[in-house]
């Protein structure tokens with residue numbers, strides 16, 4: 571189990587609707603200590619399309635779905651309860667919004683407010699290479715991220731207090747050091 575509490579603060583985790591790395595991220599979460607999970611509307615749908623229909627989260631995990639227009643759970647960031655935010659996996663859609671400074675749903679609001687509250691962020695981006703294999707709900711498929719997707723991922727790397735990782739192993743390594 572990864573000990574993810576630090577100075578009485580905990581980890582926040584945003585999951586977005588990416589099939590790529592989805593199951594791997596659920597596996598990592600099942601081995602974490604207490605954390606708060608923020609689920610995008612698309613992630614809530616995608617989770618049902620993959621084999622692991624019932625994700626197992628550690629006891630005391632608080633799960634927030636995207637049900638409010640104002641993304642009310644962002645208020646937690648002003649209570650100073652998180653030491654780090656993880657966004658994993660991060661869709662090309664969410665990354666495009668992150669780099670454009672858009673906050674119009676739960677995932678993008680949590681990312682923006684973490685930044686405004688100076689909470690460091692780790693993002694596992696799906697689109698980091700011009701070509702990759704990914705698991706669709708029923709089979710493996712090839713994906714060719716567009717120039718715009720790769721450029722957005724690159725732009726995100728220049729954000730303050732934001733670490734962009736491109737593999738599950740790198741995410742695990744970074745998590746083990748926080």
Ligand SMILES: Cc1cc2nc3c(=O)[nH]c(=O)nc-3n(C[C@H](O)[C@H](O)[C@H](O)COP(=O)(O)O)c2cc1C
Pocket residue numbers: 585586587588589590610611612613616619660661662663664675677696704706707
């Ligand atoms: C089965 C399935 C798998 C998907 N996988 C990916 C993916 O690997 N990467 C990606 O960028 N979008 C993927 N999408 C598309 C996103 O879910 C879609 O762009 C959605 O609007 C993202 O919303 P969010 O960023 O708020 O979670 C997938 C959609 C479905 C239905």
